[in-house]
Amino acid sequence: MQRILVTGGAGFIGSNFVHYLVAHTDVRVTVLDKLTYAASRESLAALPADRVELVVGDIADASVVEPLVARHDAVVHYAAESHNDNSLNDPSPFIQTNIVGTFVLLEAVRKAGVRFHHISTDEVYGDLELDDPQRFTEATPYTPSSPYSASKAGSDHLVRAWVRSFGVQATVSNCSNNYGPWQHIEKFIPRQITNVIDGGRPKLYGAGLNVRDWIHADDHSSAVWTILQKGRIGETYLIGADGEKNNLEVVGMILEAFGRPADDFDHVTDRAGHDLRYAIDSSKLREELGWQPAFGDFAEGLQRTVQWYRDNEPWWRPHKRAVEATYAAKGQ
Numbered sequence: 001m002q003r004i005l006v007t008g009g010a011g012f013i014g015s016n017f018v019h020y021l022v023a024h025t026d027v028r029v030t031v032l033d034k035l036t037y038a039a040s041r042e043s044l045a046a047l048p049a050d051r052v053e054l055v056v057g058d059i060a061d062a063s064v065v066e067p068l069v070a071r072h073d074a075v076v077h078y079a080a081e082s083h084n085d086n087s088l089n090d091p092s093p094f095i096q097t098n099i100v101g102t103f104v105l106l107e108a109v110r111k112a113g114v115r116f117h118h119i120s121t122d123e124v125y126g127d128l129e130l131d132d133p134q135r136f137t138e139a140t141p142y143t144p145s146s147p148y149s150a151s152k153a154g155s156d157h158l159v160r161a162w163v164r165s166f167g168v169q170a171t172v173s174n175c176s177n178n179y180g181p182w183q184h185i186e187k188f189i190p191r192q193i194t195n196v197i198d199g200g201r202p203k204l205y206g207a208g209l210n211v212r213d214w215i216h217a218d219d220h221s222s223a224v225w226t227i228l229q230k231g232r233i234g235e236t237y238l239i240g241a242d243g244e245k246n247n248l249e250v251v252g253m254i255l256e257a258f259g260r261p262a263d264d265f266d267h268v269t270d271r272a273g274h275d276l277r278y279a280i281d282s283s284k285l286r287e288e289l290g291w292q293p294a295f296g297d298f299a300e301g302l303q304r305t306v307q308w309y310r311d312n313e314p315w316w317r318p319h320k321r322a323v324e325a326t327y328a329a330k331g332q
Contacts, residue, residue: 001115001228005030005072007059007105008039008079012183013119013217015043017078020221022047032068033079034058034097042315043182059101062108069108074115074228077105080155082121083186084148085330088272091147098151099158106162109170116170117228118159122213122238123149124174127275130211135279136174138236145273156236163234171231173224175239176280179301180217181308185316186323188212189302192251193309194320196258203332206270208248211277215241216295216305223282226291240280241293253299257306269331 004021008014009031018029030053033039044052057064059079069075079101081087081094102118109116125136126143144150162168179189192202223239231237245253252262285291295301309316 001027001073003028003030003072005032005068005075007032007075007077009033010035010039010041010043010054011078012038012180012187013178013220014078015182016180016217017076017221017224018044018047018052020218020225022051024225029053030055030068030072032057032059032065037319038083038184038186040182040315060096060104062104065104066108066111069105069114070112072114074117075105075109076117076119076224076228077102078119080119080152082148084123084146085186085271087146087148087151091151094147094151098148099154102155102158106158106168106170110162110166110168114169115228116159116168117224117231118155118170118172119224120156120172120174121149121152122174122176122240122278122280123275124153124156125278128277128279130209130277132277135281136238137281138238138284145275160234169233171227171233172236173227173239174236174280175220175223176213176215176241176243176278178217178220179214180305181312183217185319186326188247189250189254189305190309190316191323192254193306194316196254196260197310197313198320202251202254202265203268203327204247204251204265205268205274205332207267208251209246209276210274211244211246211279213240213278213280214243214245214250214298215239215293216301219293219295222294223285223291226289227285230289232288237285237289238280238282239285240282241295241298243298244277244279245298250302253302254306257303268327271332
């Protein structure tokens with residue numbers, strides 16, 4: 001694979017993958033991104049122009065997608081509407097991008113005979129009880145809880161159907177919650193970090209007992225590259241780094257990084273349908289393909305992330321006021 005098309009490559013997780021490819025391979029990358037509010041040209045600006053090309057366009061537009069796909073060896077599909085709160089306010093962009101966009105890409109790779117990897121989420125599985133000893137596996141039934149997770153579940157099913165019906169050379173990965181550089185400040189970890197940088201207090205949904213299984217974006221990137229090279233066609237691989245923490249613990253660790261008391265936060269109105277716990281069993285990926293996370297210590301990865309937001313205030317500062325106004329209008 002010498003040329004890879006990365007959809008959503010100017011967003012948080014996608015741009016980290018592009019950085020990973022430039023640092024660890026010699027492939028040339030084309031990024032196809034609609035440049036919505038959650039993406040940024042700045043996330044790619046430091047990368048060499050002879051290795052990375054940015055094409056601004058919509059994955060749901062076949063006239064843009066088909067000629068791009070045809071000149072690449074593989075497509076890695078990150079592009080998605082992904083913010084749960086936004087999907088509760090207006091589900092329509094999630095259906096258009098996550099389902100229709102995936103359909104358009106699948107038709108393009110089917111026509112061109114191009115390898116396809118689809119990035120999905122553990123949220124398609126619904127949630128687990130806090131005291132449940134089980135974790136999600138590739139065999140866990142889908143029970144999505146929100147318009148966002150339902151749209152991602154639908155896109156996963158499309159990929160598997162195109163593999164079986166049309167012989168598309170595709171794999172799927174479902175990953176746990178990512179954190180790291182370039183994540184929009186509407187999301188949980190960067191919102192709390194930037195609140196504290198501003199001298200404010202973190203905001204905690206409800207009692208803060210909801211558990212997420214955190215993975216650094218660099219580890220997600222290395223896992224996707226491993227699957228793209230070694231994964232069996234038609235298979236699904238769960239990506240996780242054994243990073244289960246409840247939101248209260250995460251807020252406490254962020255406050256500790258700034259020398260603030262562990263109880264220096266505000267409780268806010270909980271999100272509708274808020275899933276209790278996500279937990280990934282990534283043993284198939286590790287045992288079959290030999291992948292291991294580099295950031296086994298969540299505390300170390302979080303400290304690096306805190307420092308990144310401290311060092312990159314000009315990137316997130318223009319968005320902070322609008323994000324907090326949106327949350328304040330919902331009592332959050």
